[in-house]
Amino acid sequence: MKIAIYSNDGETSSRIASELSKEIEKAKDLEIDELNPEIVISVGGDGTLLSAFHHYDDLTDKIRFVGIHTGHLGFYTDWRDTEVTQLVESLKRDNGQSVSYPxxxxxxxxxxxxxxxxxxxxxxxxxxxxxxxxxxxxxxxxxxxxxxxxxxxxxxxxxxxxxxxxxxxxxxxxxxxxxxxxxxxxxxxxxxxxxxxxxxxxxxxxxxxxxxxxxxxxxxxxxxxxxxxxxxxxxxxxxxxRRIYFAKYRHTHFWQRVSNSFIGDTLNDD
Known part of the structure; x- marks a missing residue:
């Protein structure tokens, strides 16, 4: 499977992108391909994912996106910067599953x-x-x-x-x-x-x-x-x-995203 990594210029994001690239290169049946990817992994936040979407917007019917957030929890990003190994394992088991948005x-x-x-x-x-x-x-x-x-x-x-x-x-x-x-x-x-x-x-x-x-x-x-x-x-x-597709390894439900983003831990308060 061909994978592109799209990162912002932040120190943490650059480090995670480099770590991710090395893990993918070591994995069987995974390869880095920035021109014709099947999966695009954004590393940063929602702004980075938006930039990645527009960078590859002529390929939206052929690719799926995955987001790693390196700061606060992003609305489109399901993976934390500490979960690179787990994400690569999910990529290895990929069977084409996805969720799409308008x-x-x-x-x-x-x-x-x-x-x-x-x-x-x-x-x-x-x-x-x-x-x-x-x-x-x-x-x-x-x-x-x-x-x-x-x-x-x-x-x-x-x-x-x-x-x-x-x-x-x-x-x-x-x-x-x-x-x-x-x-x-x-x-x-x-x-x-x-x-x-x-x-x-x-x-x-x-x-x-x-x-x-x-x-x-x-x-x-x-x-x-x-x-x-x-x-x-x-x-x-x-x-x-056209629609945007996200690889559904553990894609967070929309209303859970809304709750996490705008309500947070207050649901657990007495």
Missing amino acids: LLDIEVDYADGGLPDYMIALNEATFKKLFGTMVAKVYIKGELFENFRGDGLCISTPTGSTAYNKSVGGAIISPKFNSIQVAEMASINNRVFRTIGSPIIIPPTESITIVPEVSLHNVLTYDQLLIKDRPIKSIKFKISK
Whole structure:
């Protein structure tokens, strides 16, 4: 089995990546292949795994991910930095088992006549204006839904619903729902301007399109990546037909991840 190791530059992560590489090279039927892997092991935290996903996003239908965390417990990382030997043993016994999560498709049209961009996100995309109020029309399945005014909008996947989306008041959604969520960021609601004022959840048969007032101050982010300084004409979001796959050696249940991340040991308090 071919394995790629994707690490951040931290001292601990670099050390663990080196240790992991040596263990894999010693193992029968395992080999390091950074170009055409079957398994990608990220070493770091959730940010490192997001970077690994985008590095290999053209191979998502062919690879599975495994995450080792070298700091605080990550949402996508099941293995601790002290468990390299146990992980390698699991790799040796691999039989193709996996669990998959939805991804977000993003299509961007530009007002400068340039070719459209097509991106994919694991967690979320945000669209906001750096200076002043963002003004945009929001369409659901091609029908005008609202005229938005505010700081911006966050469009998230179910697994991404625990990230930026949660911090702006969005709901946490199980990845068993193949849906996307739209949450407002500091919307303006008064006697003149009005938005829905709450998160909305969109099924896979529908899409969200944002048509902003064109401005070079508008910024689009998707996971850790950024598009700026281009006049965006419209952005279309929908659930992707592609999914991300994780090797299910001891993959933590989604709601256990949520509890571990946001509630922790308080469940055991008297």
